[in-house]
Amino acid sequence: MEAIEPAYGAVTLLLIAAAAVAVLLFLIMKVKLHAFVALVLVSVLTALAAGIPVGDIPAALSFGFSNTLGSVALLVGFGVMIGRLLEVTGGAQVLADTLIGRFGEKRAPLALGIAALFFGFPIFFDAGLVVFLPIIMTVARRFGGSLLLYGLPAAGAFAAMHALVPPHPGPVAAAEALGASIGLTLLVGAPVAFLSWYVGAYLVSQVIGRRVYVDVPTALFGELNNGRDTDDVDDDTDATGGGSSRVTTKPRTAPSFATVLGVLLLPFVLISCNTVVNTLITAGVIGEDAAWAQFLTLLGNTSVALLITVIVAVLVLGRREGSMADVSTILDKALGPVCAIILITGSGGMFGGVLRLSGIGDALSGSLSDLGFSLILQAFLISTVLRVAQGSATVALTTTAGLIAATVADADLSNLQLTSLVLAIAAGATVLSHVNDSGFWLVSRFFGMDVKTTLKTWTVLETTLGLSAFVLSLALWSVG
Numbered sequence: 223m224e225a226i227e228p229a230y231g232a233v234t235l236l237l238i239a240a241a242a243v244a245v246l247l248f249l250i251m252k253v254k255l256h257a258f259v260a261l262v263l264v265s266v267l268t269a270l271a272a273g274i275p276v277g278d279i280p281a282a283l284s285f286g287f288s289n290t291l292g293s294v295a296l297l298v299g300f301g302v303m304i305g306r307l308l309e310v311t312g313g314a315q316v317l318a319d320t321l322i323g324r325f326g327e328k329r330a331p332l333a334l335g336i337a338a339l340f341f342g343f344p345i346f347f348d349a350g351l352v353v354f355l356p357i358i359m360t361v362a363r364r365f366g367g368s369l370l371l372y373g374l375p376a377a378g379a380f381a382a383m384h385a386l387v388p389p390h391p392g393p394v395a396a397a398e399a400l401g402a403s404i405g406l407t408l409l410v411g412a413p414v415a416f417l418s419w420y421v422g423a424y425l426v427s428q429v430i431g432r433r434v435y436v437d438v439p440t441a442l443f444g445e446l447n448n449g450r451d452t453d454d455v456d457d458d459t460d461a462t463g464g465g466s467s468r469v470t471t472k473p474r475t476a477p478s479f480a481t482v483l484g485v486l487l488l489p490f491v492l493i494s495c496n497t498v499v500n501t502l503i504t505a506g507v508i509g510e511d512a513a514w515a516q517f518l519t520l521l522g523n524t525s526v527a528l529l530i531t532v533i534v535a536v537l538v539l540g541r542r543e544g545s546m547a548d549v550s551t552i553l554d555k556a557l558g559p560v561c562a563i564i565l566i567t568g569s570g571g572m573f574g575g576v577l578r579l580s581g582i583g584d585a586l587s588g589s590l591s592d593l594g595f596s597l598i599l600q601a602f603l604i605s606t607v608l609r610v611a612q613g614s615a616t617v618a619l620t621t622t623a624g625l626i627a628a629t630v631a632d633a634d635l636s637n638l639q640l641t642s643l644v645l646a647i648a649a650g651a652t653v654l655s656h657v658n659d660s661g662f663w664l665v666s667r668f669f670g671m672d673v674k675t676t677l678k679t680w681t682v683l684e685t686t687l688g689l690s691a692f693v694l695s696l697a698l699w700s701v702g
Contacts, residue, residue, distance in 0.1 A: 235272065238268065239268075241271075242267070242268040242573075245264055246260055247673065250673050251672075251674055257569075257663070265283055265569070265576045266279065268577065269283070269579075272577075274579065282575065282576055284572075286571045286572040286579075287572040289571060290567060290572070290575075290660045291567075294567050294664070296525040297348050297525060298352055298560050298567075300528035300532050302352060302556045302557065302560050303532045304485070304531055304535050305353060305355050305356040305556070306555065307535045307539045307540050307553075308482065308485070309356040309359075310552050311476070311477060311540065312476035312477065313476065313477050313481070314357050314359075314360040315360055316476050316479050317479065317482045317483070318361045321333045330361050330365060331372050332424065334354075334376045335379045335424050336379075339416060341354070342380040342382070343490075345489065345493055346390070347380045347661060348660075348661065350380040351376070351380050352664075367435075368432070368435045369436045370436050371432070373436075374423065375423060375424045375427050378419055378427060378683055381423070381652065381687060382415040382687060383415055385651055387412055387415050388404050393644055393645075395616075395620040396622070396647050400640055401630070401640060404501075407644050410641050411641070411645060414694045417694060418688075422683070422687035422689060422690030423686070426683055426686045430678075430683065436670065436679075437670070439669070477539055485539065488531045489524075489531045492526075492530065493524060496519050496523060499515050500519065502515075503515065562667065567660045567664055570613070570659065570662065571613075573658045574614055577613070578611075578612040578614070598646050598695065598696065598699045600626065601647050601650070602646045602650040603650065605619065605622040605646075605648075605649070606651075606653055608622060608650075609652070609654060612658060613658035613660065615648075615651040618651035619647055619648055622651070623647060626643075638701070645691060645692075645695040646692055646695040646696070649689070649690075649692035650688065654681060655680060655681050655685075657673065662676060665680045
């Protein structure tokens with residue numbers, strides 16, 4: 223669905239957006255209205271207030287909702303299946319023990335974050351986070367303290383890679399729009415992502431985790447007792463017909479570290495194949511009609527890659543010592559708790575989609591472009607405004623690059639300065655994640671946090687991460 227011609231000026235649209243966010247926070251935090259209901263209600267009211275024609279409002283609502291669900295629902299569903307199998311079979315414990323054995327207890331958060339940086343190279347933020355959840359929670363249960371000490375470094379790592387490093391779609395699209403080299407953006411973006419993550423996410427997360435205590439939630443991955451899921455209770459009836467309940471222990475032999483690592487690496491390898499093939503097609507090295515290339519692209523599609531990983535996990539983890547019926551029960555228990563997460567995330571996308579279609583982002587960014595700031599500061603501010611206005615980091619990246627492309631073409635910039643602009647735009651697209659961002663709701667619900675706590679933790683971390691990346695992009699700009 224295309225953006226609708228703005229019915230009001232930039233100031234009025236900004237006031238409407240600010241009022242919508244304020245009403246949403248009031249409904250969720252004060253009235254205690256369920257987040258899904260509040261998001262849908264405020265989306266409808268915002269569409270009306272922003273002047274979207276009444277007949278177009280249903281399409282405007284489904285635009286953001288369906289787009290978000292299309293990318294999130296399958297990833298979350300398959301991801302929690304993999305996570306549940308790793309948890310129940312003891313695979314997550316094996317991986318956690320190995321990480322801690324190599325890095326030590328004090329460096330456990332750092333180890334989780336570095337592992338997430340590695341896995342986050344080809345994998346999108348939401349897919350990477352959901353696959354890593356059982357490992358994060360296993361480590362947090364073992365050592366105690368706030369879940370945020372262990373969860374935020376990993377989540378911040380996935381966010382940094384997703385925003386700053388090709389082959390993720392945002393930086394690739396921005397680089398192409400500005401005429402920057404994708405190869406140079408990759409070579410420069412990777413160390414920038416690591417440094418900005420270490421300063422703006424890892425160090426900040428350790429401060430936040432010591433000040434804000436969040437217990438490990440048990441809704442997605444229940445408490446374990448010696449490798450056996452404590453939810454496994456069989457109700458039997460004795461020979462006399464009397465009902466007697468007994469807990470049947472199902473001891474399992476934990477899988478090897480190589481098996482667990484193989485399961486986690488499988489989606490990484492498959493998605494990497496997709497990335498490599500698409501890069502070669504774009505470069506003209508291979509033809510896009512090649513059958514083998516299309517097949518690898520299919521296998522490397524994120525949803526298909528996770529589906530294949532689920533099947534492999536069922537065979538090498540679930541079926542090792544249990545029947546297929548047992549495995550189906552495990553997967554059923556994994557899917558139930560994520561329904562609310564998927565719906566809330568989709569409705570967050572709906573709210574962001576309504577703000578996007580209202581034209582607020584274009585109106586505000588158009589106003590900023592005339593203020594006479596330096597090009598790199600202008601790029602950062604426009605991207606930040608778009609991020610705050612409509613929520614999506616990828617949309618903020620691509621839209622900002624398109625808005626300043628003509629100015630950049632006339633500026634005769636060096637290759638390093640072009641790459642610096644891409645990174646500055648990515649930095650602006652990272653800061654101030656809030657209630658119109660579907661990723662905000664994923665982190666909130668996966669970590670078991672209410673909206674106020676998520677604003678105090680995740681929003682702060684995303685902002686420090688983005689500001690750290692912007693400072694580094696400024697340094698590169700000055701030497702370019």
